[in-house]
Amino acid sequence: MHNAQPWEFRFLRGDGAFHVRADLDRAMPRTDPTTRALHLGCAAALFNLRVAAAHAGWTPVTELLPDPSDPRLLAVVRLTGQAPPEDDLAPLYPAIHRRRTSRQPFSDEAVPDAIRDGLRAAALLEGARLAFPDTWHLQTLLDSVRDAEGRDAQDPAAEEELRRWVRAGTDAARAARDGVPVYAFGPLKERGGAPVRDFAGREPLPGRGTAVFESAPQLAVLGTRDDRPRDWLVAGQAMERVLLQATLDGLATSLTSQALERPEVRWITRDPESAMGFVQMVIRLGYGPSGPATPRRPVTEVLTID
Known part of the structure; x- marks a missing residue:
């Protein structure tokens, strides 16, 4: 996150x-x-x-x-x-x-079935499942994201936690080693149904443009049968395998977790007819700009050699 x-x-x-x-x-x-x-x-x-x-x-x-x-x-x-x-x-x-998180609009071009099948197989290789929701389930997902966004907007603690990881100023973005810099925020959504978290919050950003996002976003849900720490580790590896494979397939991707961050909303994201017990991540994918690279911590901060 x-x-x-x-x-x-x-x-x-x-x-x-x-x-x-x-x-x-x-x-x-x-x-x-x-x-x-x-x-x-x-x-x-x-x-x-x-x-x-x-x-x-x-x-x-x-x-x-x-x-x-x-x-x-x-x-x-x-x-x-x-x-x-x-x-x-x-x-x-x-x-x-090459993999990036793209908060840009995607086209309405459908992802071919063969690529979808390959992404499903990628998740299975890591012990998780990937599903592409039907129209009814997709609308439920989008409603859940909007519900979670509305709750977050009324939660000062959640907003404060988000601000901790936002690098909004030019100097802060240039010096950042973690967090989300302003150049990765993407445009302000003028209209469209794509679930894209707005890291700017209520703060206007000078020079930030607006854009029309896809009206029918293509989402995939990744999940596991159970919901224990081991399952989370399985899901995270499956998520990355799917994202890397999608990158090789020429797709742009972003992650949508707002609806999964609140237990009272998360359960709604699951398709009750699916064998997937718990949704661990919602992935938006399609054809569009890949997004800019975001900063990484120096190796010396994250690696110790004994």
């Missing part, structure tokens, strides 16, 4: 293993009280680590939540041998550097 980058990596030379840990100083207790979203974000970074290891010729063997006495230790990734010829991770590597 909000490009908080709540992860820490520790590499143990003797074991040839990475420890992936949660940085709770970057948690969001108001909008993510269970740290579900934090787990998803860390798991996305974990998946990128697996892809990078495979690209470098290693086989990453991953164990989730290996130590019950240390819940901040989310995963251990051991690098073993050479990647097998049939490895399906390494081809995703170029997309790590």
Whole structure:
């Protein structure tokens, strides 16, 4: 959430293993009280680590939540041998550097069924499910997002937590190492149904343009059967695999989590006829600008080598 980058990596030379840990100083207790979203974000970074290891010729063997006495230790990734010829991770590597969150309008061009099937398969490879809602479910999702946005607008604590991660001024955006800089806000939505979080809030931004967004946004819901920390880690890796595959397929993407941040709204997002027990993320996808790169913390802040 909000490009908080709540992860820490520790590499143990003797074991040839990475420890992936949660940085709770970057948690969001108001909008993510269970740290579900934090787990998803860390798991996305974990998946990128697996892809990078495979690209470098290693086989990453991953164990989730290996130590019950240390819940901040989310995963251990051991690098073993050479990647097998049939490895399906390494081809995703170029997309790590290309993937962006786009808060720009997408076209109304439909995503082909073959690409949708590939994205579903990508989620299944990580133990999660990806579904494309029908018209009724799509409208329910959009109504849920609007409901959550309205509640957030009346919640000073939620607004304050959001402002912590906004880099609105030019100097702040230029110096940012995390958060959402002003150049990534995207245009103000003039009309259209696309669920895009407005990081500007109620503050007008000089020179910010307006745009008409797609009237019928194409959304996918990613979920799991259960809703425990391990499921969140599974979902986060599946989410990143889907996003990387979508990038390779030429799609622009953004994430929509507003309706999932409130328990009283989140349950409505699920299709009761689906085998998916819990929706973990809503993904907007389509054809359009990929969006600008957002800042990243220096490697020295997130990686320790022992």
